[in-house]
Amino acid sequence: MAVNLLPPQAGDLHAVAGLRIGVVEAGVRKANRKDLTVFLLEPGSLVAGVFTQNRFCAAPVQLCRAHLATGLGIRALVINTGVANAGTGADGLKRAQSVCAALANQLHISPQQVLPFSTGVIMEPLPHERIVAGLPAAVAAADAGQWLQASHGIMTTDTVAKAFSVQVMLSGVPVTVTGISKGAGMIRPNMATMLGFVATDACIDAGLMDAMAHDLAEASFNRITVDGDTSTNDSFIVMATQKAKHPPVTDWSSSDGQTLRRALMNVSRLLAQAIVRDGEGATKFITVTVEGGRSSAECRQVAYAIAHSPLVKTAFFASDPNLGRILAAVGYAGIEDLEQTGIDLYLDDVQVAVHGGRSPSYQEADGQRIMKQSEITVRVVLGRGSSSDTVWTCDFSHEYVTINADYRS
């Protein structure tokens, strides 16, 4: 029951020149589902990644970091769903390595040119033989027009596939940005989401790639939360195949640079927000904006306190304007010298609290009206500076408990 999130259509997803995708059934954990995806990149493609800050990061995340660090050009990604290969110790690393080696062998490249990704249940052994057995079919099936299949192939508890695509003109040349993501629970990305892949055929200077991936993650996947649980497997990958024939972008402040950056940011942000819209049990999409802070960090801290409060989230689920719960979350966010008398609270355009107390103009009926909407903006003004920040989250429903009490069964 995703919130205002339509399933992607194949016709909306533009192929990215220089990138082919194959999706097959490998029987990782469940029968009758395509659970193995490969991305095959032509030589010369640039790839940058941002990964979870969870100290219990999964084996594939450890290998991704190591492989990117070699500086060898990345030529392939291999993604399985079903099993996360996290909390699996040294044995998990070996299994992930054997998958990379098998794919590298088929493609006549080095294993360090393969990035592995896994998502699913933690602490179960990766069935690497079944994945290896599925690779030849995945490579054989690879085609530029498989983005929709890939968006389905990486799902776990997602109810809707997540894919967005835009085309922009750079110096008169059409350039494509297409991306997919997955994730619905264990979502409080810290550097990246569960899994997000964005590809473009744009020509981008190699020196821009890493900082760009971080910037994109910072303004998209690092601003969403479903349940506050930071995954062991979060990975966000940006790929640039360099196939479009425009002059290379070497500077974000150029006209082409701004256009491309906006396109990449739009796709990344839509993919991140799609994860919240499909948040486990979500019935509402909530934008939390905190303004008037001394720094964007303190605004973010307050925004996350609100976005993580089970009491706030259940009130949204119930459409109950029990808005004191939001003030309480502001108060415990950890801003030591916060003065409650400086704080104003708005729901959309309705002023709920002024100077830390109920606004004289506030009517319960107005709060009720906003709370019933499927898209709601909470705006808190701290009254102590000029910084702001925004995070996106969803409400907390019975369905969340049902999904997570049943997930493995």
Added chain:
Amino acid sequence: MAVNLLPPQAGDLHAVAGLRIGVVEAGVRKANRKDLTVFLLEPGSLVAGVFTQNRFCAAPVQLCRAHLATGLGIRALVINTGVANAGTGADGLKRAQSVCAALANQLHISPQQVLPFSTGVIMEPLPHERIVAGLPAAVAAADAGQWLQASHGIMTTDTVAKAFSVQVMLSGVPVTVTGISKGAGMIRPNMATMLGFVATDACIDAGLMDAMAHDLAEASFNRITVDGDTSTNDSFIVMATQKAKHPPVTDWSSSDGQTLRRALMNVSRLLAQAIVRDGEGATKFITVTVEGGRSSAECRQVAYAIAHSPLVKTAFFASDPNLGRILAAVGYAGIEDLEQTGIDLYLDDVQVAVHGGRSPSYQEADGQRIMKQSEITVRVVLGRGSSSDTVWTCDFSHEYVTINADYRS
């Protein structure tokens, strides 16, 4: 459906000499319930308090701090349930002051000798006229034998009243420690619980009181969490009426000091744990112990990450040994230099993970057996030091969502 928490019986609750309690119906928010409680202390009683660190602290909390700071002897407590008088601005302060003034007037004491407490819905105005109107009856009803009534009088979403009482001998003289608490949601005390009151007739040196209150809170109410929401109204009060005829306790390391401290600690801890046992929707009582850390602070940080994870809490609800979720929470707890290869995980006596991976001896059936219990200990060994800490929490069920989606209705 509290977890292994029996309702207190009047006969188990010993009166505390020098303290009388009156509980009446004032119609604060709902009809037909006793919602106004007064504690009346004889002159010479010592009172110390620990209060919420929420910056949005309620009007009564602000007054409690101010009144205790005057150094005038506290002679009365007045507690209402139904409305929290938080997020109510300057008007809320005035209303709380008028309640203190009215009670002080009746008792011929200063308003600064009265401590006010409120619990219930946030951001609604305190119906102070109804409370003031109820005070004469509460004072008239005051009696030493009303602890059970008081434990009921302060409840909100609690399903079971919380009261414990012990007697110990100090230098051959019987001394009583009796306490009550309330709270079931918005529970992550930071310095104290929602409301906790512990009284003793022991003679305690005035210089020991404040530090004692902090120490007691630190090892009891500051080690519990239900939903991670720190209340605006958390207050923990320790009262010593000095009526018992033993030589005053001036030093915790004396024999009497140790005996009394143990008694106070036992009552405080039982009261705190009772809040978790009655946590909103709780079906299980979970003890989270983290050992082998470099400091107790980092152990506590990891323990709270586990105790707050909605994914861990729903797995406990489902009796599903999906224990990778616990490792993930350890990983994102924020210990920057934590090495996953040092980490072991136990459920009660079953070793689940060793060196960051699944233990070879671990059988799913063993995990399943423990997960079905109503009392479970999670033990994490960080393998990097000799410090430890423990917090108590409960699972996360459908009932939590139901309670908090319906609380105001």
